[in-house]
Amino acid sequence: MTSKISAQNVQVFYGDNHAIKDVNVEIADHEVTAFIGPSGCGKSTFLRTINRMNDTIDICRVTGDIRIDGEDIYDPKVDPVQLRAKVGMVFQKPNPFPKSIYDNVAYGPKIHGLAQDKAALDEIVENALRKAALWNEAKDRLDAPGTGLSGGQQQRLCIARAIATAPEVLLMDEPCSALDPIATAQVEELIDELRQSFSVVIVTHSMQQAARVSQKTAFFHLGNLVEFDDTDKIFTNPEDPRTESYISGRIG
Amino acid sequence: MTRSLLNVDARTAKRNASEKRFRGYGLAAIFVAVLALIMLMTSILTAGLSAFQQTYITIDVALPEDQLDKSGVRDPAAMAKVTTIRYAKVLKQALLAQLEAEGITTTLSDKDVAKILSKEAAATVRSRVLANPDLIGTTIRIELLASGRIDGFYKGRVTMASAALDGNTSPEALQLVEQLAERGWVETKFNWAFLTAPDASDQRPEAAGLGVAILGSLYMMFVVLFLALPIGVAASVYLEEFAPKNRWTDIIEVNIANLAAVPSIVYGILGLAIFINFAQLNQSSPLVGGLVLTLMTLPTIIISTRAALKSVPPSIRDAALGVGASKMQSVFHHVLPLAAPGILTGTIIGLAQALGETAPLLLIGMVAFVREYPAAYTSDAGLFGEASTALPVQVFNWTQRADPAFVERASGAIITLLVFLLFMNAIAIYLRRRFERRW
Ligand SMILES: Nc1ncnc2c1ncn2[C@@H]1O[C@H](COP(=O)(O)OP(=O)(O)OP(=O)(O)O)[C@@H](O)[C@H]1O
Numbered sequence: 090m091t092s093k094i095s096a097q098n099v100q101v102f103y104g105d106n107h108a109i110k111d112v113n114v115e116i117a118d119h120e121v122t123a124f125i126g127p128s129g130c131g132k133s134t135f136l137r138t139i140n141r142m143n144d145t146i147d148i149c150r151v152t153g154d155i156r157i158d159g160e161d162i163y164d165p166k167v168d169p170v171q172l173r174a175k176v177g178m179v180f181q182k183p184n185p186f187p188k189s190i191y192d193n194v195a196y197g198p199k200i201h202g203l204a205q206d207k208a209a210l211d212e213i214v215e216n217a218l219r220k221a222a223l224w225n226e227a228k229d230r231l232d233a234p235g236t237g238l239s240g241g242q243q244q245r246l247c248i249a250r251a252i253a254t255a256p257e258v259l260l261m262d263e264p265c266s267a268l269d270p271i272a273t274a275q276v277e278e279l280i281d282e283l284r285q286s287f288s289v290v291i292v293t294h295s296m297q298q299a300a301r302v303s304q305k306t307a308f309f310h311l312g313n314l315v316e317f318d319d320t321d322k323i324f325t326n327p328e329d330p331r332t333e334s335y336i337s338g339r340i341g
Numbered sequence: 342m343t344r345s346l347l348n349v350d351a352r353t354a355k356r357n358a359s360e361k362r363f364r365g366y367g368l369a370a371i372f373v374a375v376l377a378l379i380m381l382m383t384s385i386l387t388a389g390l391s392a393f394q395q396t397y398i399t400i401d402v403a404l405p406e407d408q409l410d411k412s413g414v415r416d417p418a419a420m421a422k423v424t425t426i427r428y429a430k431v432l433k434q435a436l437l438a439q440l441e442a443e444g445i446t447t448t449l450s451d452k453d454v455a456k457i458l459s460k461e462a463a464a465t466v467r468s469r470v471l472a473n474p475d476l477i478g479t480t481i482r483i484e485l486l487a488s489g490r491i492d493g494f495y496k497g498r499v500t501m502a503s504a505a506l507d508g509n510t511s512p513e514a515l516q517l518v519e520q521l522a523e524r525g526w527v528e529t530k531f532n533w534a535f536l537t538a539p540d541a542s543d544q545r546p547e548a549a550g551l552g553v554a555i556l557g558s559l560y561m562m563f564v565v566l567f568l569a570l571p572i573g574v575a576a577s578v579y580l581e582e583f584a585p586k587n588r589w590t591d592i593i594e595v596n597i598a599n600l601a602a603v604p605s606i607v608y609g610i611l612g613l614a615i616f617i618n619f620a621q622l623n624q625s626s627p628l629v630g631g632l633v634l635t636l637m638t639l640p641t642i643i644i645s646t647r648a649a650l651k652s653v654p655p656s657i658r659d660a661a662l663g664v665g666a667s668k669m670q671s672v673f674h675h676v677l678p679l680a681a682p683g684i685l686t687g688t689i690i691g692l693a694q695a696l697g698e699t700a701p702l703l704l705i706g707m708v709a710f711v712r713e714y715p716a717a718y719t720s721d722a723g724l725f726g727e728a729s730t731a732l733p734v735q736v737f738n739w740t741q742r743a744d745p746a747f748v749e750r751a752s753g754a755i756i757t758l759l760v761f762l763l764f765m766n767a768i769a770i771y772l773r774r775r776f777e778r779r780w
């Protein structure tokens with residue numbers, strides 16, 4: 090299996106706070122990788138290094154080597170804008186633009202010139218909303234503001250927005266934390282489907298979810314990558330005692 | 342034992358009482374503010390509304406050729422040599438003839454009879470004749486300004502009793518005008534000239550208008566809007582979104598905050614030094630005034646724009662960057678539109694401040710007495726380069742004049758200024774609503 094994302098000796102600092110400590114990880118294409126770990130252990134931080142969203146935080150410093158398709162994404166020649174078109178992201182808190190549902194989804198394709206005409210754009214928007222399991226609820230109110238949706242709907246809108254730009258990697262930071270079980274199931278189905286075309290990295294606090302959707306699981310603890318292996322192995326036969334205590338609910 | 346919800350316990354009662362007290366304070370504060378506002382408005386309105394009314398006397402004026410164009414060839418240059426003194430004489434004759442025709446007799450001397458007309462009247466007739474030389478030799482019916490005292494009589498400022506003590510008018514003159522009025526020659530009506538005419542000298546308050554001041558203020562608002570808004574917004578966007586956060590940006594931030602608190606007269610001194618002494622721009626011109634006000638308004642706009650930008654949630658920036666928007670795109674597509682209502686409000690507050698500002702304009706000489714319109718519409722004189730004045734400066738100017746008729750004019754100018762401010766705030770509210778409805 091080829092590795093899509095390869096991280097070597099990654100360290101992240103917020104000022105003096107050493108948030109990610111020497112993480113090495115290989116993320117394969119066409120696979121779902123789950124990041125689990127207690128709150129504050131650095132899952133979001135590490136996720137954000139993969140599309141360089143940490144660049145926007147002044148005090149944040151990243152060292153080490155992260156490659157996507159063998160290319161160093163922290164190379165000075167790399168434009169983070171291009172990188173983020175290739176690596177989409179869904180954030181922990183739903184953050185739709187205060188614009189219409191349609192414009193939310195259409196924005197990415199528009200700025201990247203993915204649609205030749207209005208009909209093509211309509212199609213992209215519809216497809217993205219269908220994949221995100223929002224189409225049925227949203228099709229009659231595409232002009233309504235995205236911020237007027239419920240929390241779970243907003244999160245699905247953000248998912249639709251992320252996949253509308255046709256990324257190759259999709260980073261999802263707890264995408265289901267605001268969703269009901271039905272929508273969660275739909276999103277999980279979507280994640281499985283997305284795996285056909287690209288690799289997905291998902292942060293989750295739900296062990297069941299990690300077990301259901303992912304092929305690989307990484308367990309973070311206090312900024313360290315404690316264990317990274319096949320999901321089956323992590324959940325049935327973890328090597329590290331910390332992993333075992335976490336998944337059995339003893340630390341968290 | 343359970344506690345009953347039907348009895349109010351001591352703590353709750355105390356809390357409720359303090360809440361009531363607080364509401365009482367709030368109401369009292371608002372009451373005082375409203376009362377002050379009402380008092381201010383009544384005093385200005387009672388003093389100033391009459392400036393929008395003006396008394397006119399209609400006269401049939403014969404324009405004899407032998408007096409106004411001796412050569413008889415209607416040579417414009419020669420006709421222009423005939424001064425208003427000559428026209429005043431013609432007017433006096435016309436007025437006396439009219440009294441005789443109406444059968445009105447008076448004990449006043451001819452000279453005092455002529456005083457019921459404004460000193461401006463002769464100039465009005467003269468410019469009418471110069472504009473149309475064919476009128477010479479005919480008799481025209483023309484509406485002329487009554488003098489300030491006569492006008493004051495119809496507005497209640499001058500009474501028979503005060504006229505008896507007044508060197509400029511007399512009870513007989515008032516009676517004379519009343520007789521003319523009975524026969525329909527005198528009319529008090531809406532005073533458009535107050536809004537369109539330029540200022541007039543001390544002796545003719547009835548002719549003084551705000552035209553030049555309004556024009557000057559408008560010019561300056563344009564200069565301020567077109568300079569301060571783009572510069573201010575660009576500076577704020579850079580500082581807020583692009584600039585690295587370090588010691589230098591901190592220093593700049595502190596300085597901007599300080600500039601906003603600098604007394605406006607200091608900007609006048611600055612403007613005098615930079616724009617007039619150094620850049621050699623015309624003194625008293627709306628361009629210089631506008632530039633000074635731009636300097637003064639910039640900190641206000643920058644501070645409010647930065648506050649508006651700061652209040653846009655960072656998650657929106659993340660969202661835009663996350664779908665691959667560039668920094669510029671995230672700012673221009675998402676952050677700025679969200680900040681626009683705040684920016685607009687700040688800008689209009691800044692503009693309103695600038696509109697009412699007097700001190701710096703005094704320093705750059707905009708207090709000059711401007712008798713003529715700036716030659717704004719001719720091609721050879723600069724649109725913004727001619728000497729001009731501004732509304733608040735005109736108020737300042739008029740309050741210093743001796744004739745009580747100018748008090749009324751000054752209050753009228755304040756009303757005009759307030760109407761402008763109201764209008765601007767209405768625009769601000771309208772724009773806010775419009776922008777907010779889009780989301
Ligand atoms: N913007 C920031 N500035 C400073 N420190 C930060 C910032 N974001 C995160 N941190 C710190 O980095 C560490 C890891 O945070 P991170 O958000 O990655 O945790 P997480 O694993 O995603 O937690 P959660 O599951 O609660 O989302 C924490 O100690 C946090 O305080």
Ligand SMILES: [Mg+2]
Pocket residue numbers: 132133134181262
């Ligand atoms: Mg997180």
